[in-house]
Amino acid sequence: MSSSTGTASWTDEAARVAHGIRCRALELTLEKNGCYLSQALSSADILAVLYTRVLNIGPSRAPLTPPPFGGVPRPGLHHLGADYNGPRAPHYDRLLLSAAHYAVAVYAALVETGRMAPEALSEFNADGSSVEMIGAEHSPGMELTTGSFGQALSQAGGVALARRLKGESGKVWVFMSDGECEEGQTWEAVQALAHHGLDNVGVYIDVNGQQVDGLTRDVMNIEPLADRFAAFGAAVVTADGHDIEALESAARSGHTGRPLVILCYTNSAQGVELLEERKPNLHFVRFRNQDEINRYRGYLREMQRWRY
């Protein structure tokens, strides 16, 4: 929750959450021998700023310990994913996760902000658990089912249009990955958001320049992103994705009549510099031998010693 005691305290809190996300993601990568680690490292500051400062959301309505998978959506079955982000109310914001591969980062953010029990992370990718590796709308923090990329921004448009028709003041925030800018649907969505003047949509994009096959610029160049989003009708802000104050002030940029796109340039090894050696193949990090495991374990112990 945002603090009212001044700039220093909220940035400290955001930095603490970001550091916690990175620690927990590395810990899980070691514990489960494989995880979407680099995504958590690049996005930790963005999610920390969202959950501690930007999002106007209420307290979690879901149990601290997520129940096991209870079935696919059907009438009468209420999915808990979005409940971790608080109740629905006209004035509250919504957070829609577009790149579901960032699930671990969201789970860790929920733990660091007291919305989920730390023990729940041990259920990550466990059979029968709702804390899935690439989650869906039953997974903590997820309102949509977005493992297939590029669909959340369009769905956010539908949610935002509905909220506008209902006269709701809450905003619809989307967290996206830069790789999704390769999908044609992303541009269809931006064009539609701009066409319908949906200025109740804000988008944080983690531009970490990485995808499965390597560097985005080698696999399929997406730059110049700022020019492209502007040309499609969005208000664009570019920020250092690890600068907490810049990430926060970007959310307050004016964008009347247009969606807001915040391009957050990040490093996919941020906070775990050891991982630089594995670039550019960081999509799914799995340690290959005992020596590696020992080195990263040592690194994690150092990280865990450093607390805000």
Place this chain on the structure above:
Amino acid sequence: MEILTQVHEKNLVAWAKDRPEVVVFSGDLTGSTEIALFKQHYPDRFFSLGMAEQNMMSFAGGMARDGFTPFVHTFAVFMYRRALDQIEMSIAYPNLRVRMFGFLPGITTPGGVSHQAINDIGVLRTLPNMTILETGDATDVESVLDVTQAVEGPVYVRMVRKDIPRLFPAAERMQLGKARILSRGSDIALVTAGICTEEALRATTLLAAKGVSISHIHVTTHKPFGDPAVAQQLACARRAVITMENHTTIGGLGSEVAEMMAENGIGTPLVRLGLRDTYAHGASREYLMREYGLDAISLVHAVEQALDERLEIDEHELAKVRLSEFSGQMQLEAL
């Protein structure tokens, strides 16, 4: 037989009047999908999404999550082909109240392969949560919106447009999961859907006159497909079951009937009329129905083959058949 025009166009305006949750999405085909009148009456509930179907389908899912019921209108091919993953992940998986109105079914358009939805039912039938309806006459079109209303999840409606016949009395409305039994008989069970029902009716009158005893069933719910009355009619057919569909014979009505027969242990030979694992091309509906064996004479030939006898019905006779309304109360009792 009465011919009506722009049935959906007028019906939608009347039907949506007191349903403020109903919003209409257009994919740049407002006139072609009969929603221009809706746009005129309710401009605040009409949204132009342009030629961007993937976005349109996901957008609809988002809106349905927040309490609205989007009625998405475009040509069927642009929905189930261009945006299948969006239909699956943004609509079908979360089981949302989105209504998809797919126009230009099968070979009803001279637009050729790019515009002809020849496998929409087959593709969409494999999607969990999806309900699939098909219209074949003005009464079906007038009542299909009421049918969708009762369904909590997504519904795909295969629509006919412009000038369409009234085959069934206006008061005998389409019902979910219930086929229309147009005649009862014991030689042949004939199952048709969409525009094939009207075409089949040209032949069944003459076939009955030649002494062939036919059960004729008009299907409007492709999924869920399990009307026990249909299974009963299939079981009664002594010589053959024939399906006739404006769709490939793989995955659509022919497959639905085959599955029903297998599950009910009905061992009668099954003849599936339809597009035989082929794409079509651009030409008139009449031309294509003849070319692909979807016309009345093709049905006569299929019946002759099933019965192994010549019925001496020629195309001139078929052309002379005048159709009247087919009422459930006035079924041909050709037993």
